[in-house]
Amino acid sequence: MAGTFVTFEGIDGCGKTTQLELLCAALAERGIRAVRLREPGGTAISEKIRALLLDPANMEMRPQAELLLYEASRAQLVTQVIKPALEVGAVVVCDRFFDSTFAYQSGARGLEEDIIRMANELGSCGCTPDATVVFDLDPTVAWERATHNGADRLEAEGLAFQERVRAGYHRAAELEPERLRMIDAAGTREEVFSRLVEALSDVLPQLEGLDVAAFVARQADVERAMADIAQGLGEGA
Ligand code: TMP
Numbered sequence: 001m002a003g004t005f006v007t008f009e010g011i012d013g014c015g016k017t018t019q020l021e022l023l024c025a026a027l028a029e030r031g032i033r034a035v036r037l038r039e040p041g042g043t044a045i046s047e048k049i050r051a052l053l054l055d056p057a058n059m060e061m062r063p064q065a066e067l068l069l070y071e072a073s074r075a076q077l078v079t080q081v082i083k084p085a086l087e088v089g090a091v092v093v094c095d096r097f098f099d100s101t102f103a104y105q106s107g108a109r110g111l112e113e114d115i116i117r118m119a120n121e122l123g124s125c126g127c128t129p130d131a132t133v134v135f136d137l138d139p140t141v142a143w144e145r146a147t148h149n150g151a152d153r154l155e156a157e158g159l160a161f162q163e164r165v166r167a168g169y170h171r172a173a174e175l176e177p178e179r180l181r182m183i184d185a186a187g188t189r190e191e192v193f194s195r196l197v198e199a200l201s202d203v204l205p206q207l208e209g210l211d212v213a214a215f216v217a218r219q220a221d222v223e224r225a226m227a228d229i230a231q232g233l234g235e236g237a
Contacts, residue, residue: 003086004203005127007097009169010135011162012155013146014185015192019135020095022193023200025219027091030206035085038095040073043080049073054152061153063109067116070101071123078125086127091204098124099132099172099180104154107168108161128179131203133196134169135185190216 008016017038024034040050049069052058074097085092098120106116139162146155146162154161173180181199185192194212201208 001083001086002089004091005082005086005094005129006092006200006203007094007099007129007132008135009096009099009103009132009180010185011137011139011142011165011169013142013144014135014137015145015189016133016135016185017095018189019192019196020093022189022216022219023196024093025222026197026207026210026215027204029215032091032206034091034093035081036093037077037081039077039097039100040070042077045076046073054154056151056153056156058153059156063105063111066109067101067105067111067119070105071119074098074123075125078123078127082127083125094129097129097132099134099169102172103165103168107171108157108164130179131200132180133199134173134180134182135192136166136169136182137185139163139166141186
């Protein structure tokens with residue numbers, strides 16, 4: 001396909017969403033408007049499935065039902081948004097994709113790897129990322145960040161569950177070392193962003209020569225200005 005498909009992976013609270021925002025801002029500076037998505041979600045139907053999946057009231061959900069709901073959300077997103085975007089040459093950046101299913105539903109929930117592979121093939125409708133970045137972080141460090149706004153259904157499974165998810169990602173990266181690029185997610189956001197840009201240099205040559213320190217500093221200024229504007233709007237209301 002004409003476009004570029006990049007996915008971000010990692011345990012809950014690993015910081016990938018902040019890095020995804022930085023990546024999209026860096027691409028925008030270079031005139032590339034990336035299609036930014038998240039899984040589960042990204043279409044009206046997929047967002048409804050997301051609400052069902054993350055609702056802490058649904059603790060009785062069985063692993064098989066959970067697997068199929070993630071795949072249903074994915075099939076809708078791939079066919080309705082991802083494939084059409086790639087066909088017209090867009091850069092698509094998705095926060096989680098089928099490697100999450102491998103790490104969470106196999107690594108952590110214990111479903112068989114072969115079943116996950118078949119389900120992923122169906123759910124992704126044959127769409128595979130060009131590159132996947134796995135943000136690797138100790139779950140005890142990520143925990144505070146993941147749950148400070150309250151835990152969703154998956155986060156409510158606790159720290160041991162996140163350890164198994166992390167092991168699942170390590171296994172996935174061993175199986176497909178070329179597509180899955182594991183980076184250390186510890187450190188400042190500038191340090192992690194620098195590792196991210198390096199990890200994606202082959203699939204996103206548009207970022208070649210980016211001065212990461214200067215870009216992250218510019219971005220911090222923009223965020224401060226936006227926060228001031230939002231506060232001003234709040235006070236005016
Ligand atoms: P998040 O968008 O806040 O990361 O929440 C999504 C949650 O769903 C997260 O805990 C990971 C989990 N998940 C799976 O268990 N399997 C999947 O296939 C996907 C995409 C997410």
